[in-house]
Amino acid sequence: MNFLEEKILTDGVIKQGNILKVDSFLNHQIDIDIMRQIAYELKRRFRGVEVNKVLTIEASGIAIATMLADLYDVPVVFAKKSETANSTDDKYVALAYSFTHKKMNNVFVSRPYLHATDKVLIVDDFLADGQAVHALIDLVHQAGGEVVGVGIAVEKGQQKGGRILREEGQHVESIAIIDSMDWETQTVCFREQPRRKLEHVQLKTE
Amino acid sequence: MNFLEEKILTDGVIKQGNILKVDSFLNHQIDIDIMRQIAYELKRRFRGVEVNKVLTIEASGIAIATMLADLYDVPVVFAKKSETANSTDDKYVALAYSFTHKKMNNVFVSRPYLHATDKVLIVDDFLADGQAVHALIDLVHQAGGEVVGVGIAVEKGQQKGGRILREEGQHVESIAIIDSMDWETQTVCFREQPRRKLEHVQLKTE
Numbered sequence A, B: 001m002n003f004l005e006e007k008i009l010t011d012g013v014i015k016q017g018n019i020l021k022v023d024s025f026l027n028h029q030i031d032i033d034i035m036r037q038i039a040y041e042l043k044r045r046f047r048g049v050e051v052n053k054v055l056t057i058e059a060s061g062i063a064i065a066t067m068l069a070d071l072y073d074v075p076v077v078f079a080k081k082s083e084t085a086n087s088t089d090d091k092y093v094a095l096a097y098s099f100t101h102k103k104m105n106n107v108f109v110s111r112p113y114l115h116a117t118d119k120v121l122i123v124d125d126f127l128a129d130g131q132a133v134h135a136l137i138d139l140v141h142q143a144g145g146e147v148v149g150v151g152i153a154v155e156k157g158q159q160k161g162g163r164i165l166r167e168e169g170q171h172v173e174s175i176a177i178i179d180s181m182d183w184e185t186q187t188v189c190f191r192e193q194p195r196r197k198l199e200h201v202q203l204k205t206e
Helices: A003-011 A032-045 A062-070 A132-140 A162-167 B003-011 B032-045 B063-071 B131-142 B160-166
Strands: A014-017 A020-021 A053-056 A076-080 A091-098 A102-111 A119-127 A146-156 A170-184 A187-190 B013-015 B019-021 B053-057 B074-082 B091-096 B103-110 B120-127 B146-156 B172-182 B187-190
Touching: A003 A032, A003 A146, A003 A170, A020 A062, A020 B032, A032 A062, A032 A146, A032 A170, A032 B063, A032 B103, A053 A062, A053 A132, A062 A076, A062 A119, A062 A146, A062 B032, A062 B063, A076 A132, A091 A132, A102 B019, A102 B103, A119 A132, A132 A162, A132 B160, A146 A162, A146 B013, A146 B074, A162 A170, B003 B032, B003 B146, B013 B187, B032 B063, B032 B103, B032 B146, B032 B172, B053 B063, B053 B131, B074 B131, B091 B131, B091 B146, B120 B160, B131 B146, B131 B160, B146 B160, B160 B172
Parallel strands: A053 A076, A053 A119, A119 A146, A146 A170, B053 B074, B053 B120, B120 B146, B146 B172
Antiparallel strands: A014 A020, A076 A102, A091 A102, A170 A187, B013 B019, B074 B103, B091 B103, B172 B187
């Protein structure tokens, strides 16, 4: 079990309706040590991948994105949500369904902050149906840039987002993937994740 | 001139209507090196002040709060904005006028994340009329906690927020204070800030 799975078991709360509440350490109060470990672990999982920008969406992705950008020493961009259809003059705009507000919302990034030369690592705290991540990918592609990976803290493996993104060929890394959870017994099952092969390492035996 | 004032002169854009656009490095795209320097500078200015929590408000305060909490090794809490009057059962709720949305909004923090024992450093990217900071102070006081300081990246010195907070006895530190700006000439005047006295330092001359 990794540090985040352990933290979820210790401090997460399962609510009725398949809701995992982690706002004591991830998305309302932030446990800074957990946040540091998330950043280091994502950097480790994307080892060897060239990244020149970290992209997230407001609000709760910003903390992870900032810590990770600090390690990469690259800029963060956070997409903004607007409830009205703003002028698209100087923005890349994509649509994402908001489960919180039960409607389609625009998300946007001002044009000067995404480029055709960008190699973008997209990060977020949660991945469920993948609406937000797909909107962010759309924004990067509108700018002609490349999405080099999708780094997630907690993926809800029962929902379709992670599966679809992987089928689309995205390199998705989720530190904890929840395969099932049960409100009555307050139990969570995590998906076993493959150990990563060590590449480019050859022990010499002479 | 300090690093942030210099960055504002280089990359800030003055728009008609007394608007300073700094979204290329502070609140849409984030220059991670500037963010690091903001965190170090705020920690330096609050030297000797005991802090056990950093409080901000979503969304653009989260990056500064996270970097600063990393230096202090304390939790971040970010207050959330809700447009509807939610149940106040398990939340501290305060009202703040939103200039973006031109109406009063609720901001809230769940009760478990603010305590009577808290010594809270409030941070935000901008201070103008002080609506957001006053709401955050209100939340801390509802919990019985203590506000030990208010750390701001850019204060708009022509607006009343900073003056009122200082008159109320708050320890406010703003890295850049804009005393005036002019759209036509694209010039900004910063307030001269007193050099801090070195305390507890005595050179021996024997």
